[in-house]
Amino acid sequence: MRDFINDKIKRIKPSGIRRLFDIASEIPDVISLGVGEPDFETPWHIREEGIYSLHKGRTFYTSNSGLLELRSEIAAFMSRKYGLNYDPKNEIIVTVGGSEAIDIALRAVLDPGDEVVYPEPCFVSYEPCILLSDGVPVPIELYPGTEFRLTPEQLEAAVTPRTKALLISYPNNPTGAVMDRRDLEKLVPVILKHDLLVISDEIYSELSYKERHVSIASLPGMRERTIVINGFSKSFAMTGWRLGFVCAPEGIAEYMLKVHQFGIMSAPTMSQYAAVSAMRSGDKDIDIMRESYNQRRRFLMECFREIRLPCFEPYGAFYAFPDISEFGMDSENFCEELLKAEKVAVVPGSAFGACGSRHVRISYAYSIEELKEAMSRIARFVKERRRTRRSPGRAV
Amino acid sequence: MEGIKREEILRLLEENARYTVKDLAAMLGLEAKKVKDEIAAMERERVICGYHALVNWDKTDDEKISALIELKVTPQRGDGYERIAEKIYQYPEVESLYLMSGGYDFTVILKKATMKEIASFVSSRLAVIEEVQSTTTHVVLARYKDHGIQLAENRKDMRMVVTP
Structure with missing residues (x-):
């Protein structure tokens, strides 16, 4: 029999967290700080709207780009939160999570051989999605020295005549890094000089603890060349509803809609009705959750300081990205050893790009009690490893 | 800082x-x-007045019941409701006392007790206070949520162990 599988797909590496997941799933009583989603349940008024929509029998397709009612609410949300104005009729598409939005954005713009530059460490789907669209992934390696922010010099150095787009995501998964207005402004001249499209994945935009999030699309000259991706998963604790959205100028959105309508048809109807309630009366929910994440963030950073684990202070999302290079292991080994020794699951930084291999991602979307227990185990592990490294002759 | x-x-x-x-x-x-x-x-400053455990007594062998009593009273010239409130909250049997707007004046919540004790307290202590016009006693059948906590539910983390 022939090998039926597409060559491109074969070349895509499986997700870097798969192996760890398999090991962790078999160990009972694992404490996990490895989850990339909120620990809050979706606020009840949102769930209730979803249930009500089922009750009323609203179980049919919506228009391809989503309920107009929801798109109008999204337009209002983007305007009041980020000062961005999009026409709900033809500049907003409701997608199946931010993930689909990333995919359709890349498919709509990339021709074979087009290069996409993007900072690493980053979310796991960027590279595969670029490859699936026949693009060429060009990662820019970021480090804690620049607080994992992209500098104009790094961008300039990565751009070639084949570069079509810059893909960024701030607040960032896995580093927790943010880029404020001034940081973003510095990139604009480089973007304009090379006539680049920007795909800005802002799924964590509402989880910014220092200043309010600024979208790169709101900077002068950027709206026309920016695709903004956002969604409900992180800000409203709605991961399982699979609902995101993408905002782009009409001339780009109409082509993304083409990919979306033939690939997906429309996002889940029940989720869309629920999301209307999220947009209309969910601002307070966001504030409460943000405050709670911020408390846990500070708590976790204090734990790191106590055990002297170097970690740059993250001001966004719900992740910290401490440096574990002192232990002489790469991030995958560290995670495996930690899991075996102390039954704590964290995610190797290398899962988010090669330059993350000196780090692990620790999520603080957990209760203070859970964080406390997990961190006391990590403290014990760290102490033990430091002890054995100081006296290498002794048996471990 | x-x-x-x-x-x-x-x-x-x-x-x-x-x-x-x-x-x-x-x-x-x-x-x-x-x-x-x-x-x-x-x-x-009595901003913080105490620290308590939130107990779900339904999970224990305790068979006592909780009662909530609506009181209609005649406020006194000069003292308003204060004097009457004091007459009520001084009883150790009273767990909470609120002055209400609406159809009646006070909500009295009693500490858990037997039906007999509650009946006796209402008839021989509350009803006899001269300003009290009437009492309506309600018995709590089940408690679902208290102090913002759902009592029965043991919330489990339903997330997968590791996700990107």
Whole structure:
């Protein structure tokens, strides 16, 4: 029999967290700080709207780009939160999570051989999605020295005549890094000089603890060349509803809609009705959750300081990205050893790009009690490893 | 160093009174000493009036019941409701006492007791207060939520162990 599988797909590496997941799933009583989603349940008024929509029998397709009612609410949300104005009729598409939005954005713009530059460490789907669209992934390696922010010099150095787009995501998964207005402004001249499209994945935009999030699309000259991706998963604790959205100028959105309508048809109807309630009366929910994440963030950073684990202070999302290079292991080994020794699951930084291999991602979307227990185990592990490294002759 | 955040300290303690000063300080980005002093000050000022365990008595062998009593009273010239309230809250049997707007004046919640004890308290203590016009006694059949906590439900983390 022939090998039926597409060559491109074969070349895509499986997700870097798969192996760890398999090991962790078999160990009972694992404490996990490895989850990339909120620990809050979706606020009840949102769930209730979803249930009500089922009750009323609203179980049919919506228009391809989503309920107009929801798109109008999204337009209002983007305007009041980020000062961005999009026409709900033809500049907003409701997608199946931010993930689909990333995919359709890349498919709509990339021709074979087009290069996409993007900072690493980053979310796991960027590279595969670029490859699936026949693009060429060009990662820019970021480090804690620049607080994992992209500098104009790094961008300039990565751009070639084949570069079509810059893909960024701030607040960032896995580093927790943010880029404020001034940081973003510095990139604009480089973007304009090379006539680049920007795909800005802002799924964590509402989880910014220092200043309010600024979208790169709101900077002068950027709206026309920016695709903004956002969604409900992180800000409203709605991961399982699979609902995101993408905002782009009409001339780009109409082509993304083409990919979306033939690939997906429309996002889940029940989720869309629920999301209307999220947009209309969910601002307070966001504030409460943000405050709670911020408390846990500070708590976790204090734990790191106590055990002297170097970690740059993250001001966004719900992740910290401490440096574990002192232990002489790469991030995958560290995670495996930690899991075996102390039954704590964290995610190797290398899962988010090669330059993350000196780090692990620790999520603080957990209760203070859970964080406390997990961190006391990590403290014990760290102490033990430091002890054995100081006296290498002794048996471990 | 950020300023003292009274409301935030209070919200956290209300959520879990067993957070240590050290935990609170870390969560709020404050010095431990400042948090400690602020809590002490709030205790002195009776902003913080006590710390309690939230017990689901339905899970114990305790067979006593909770009662809520609506009281209609005739307020007194000069003293308004204060004197009457005092006559009621001085009884150790009274767990909570609220002055209400609407169809009646006081809500009296009694400490858990037997039906007999409750009947006796209402008839021989409350109903005989001269300003009391009428009493309506309600018995709690089940408690679902108290102090913001769902009592029955043991919330499990339903997330997968590791996700991107």
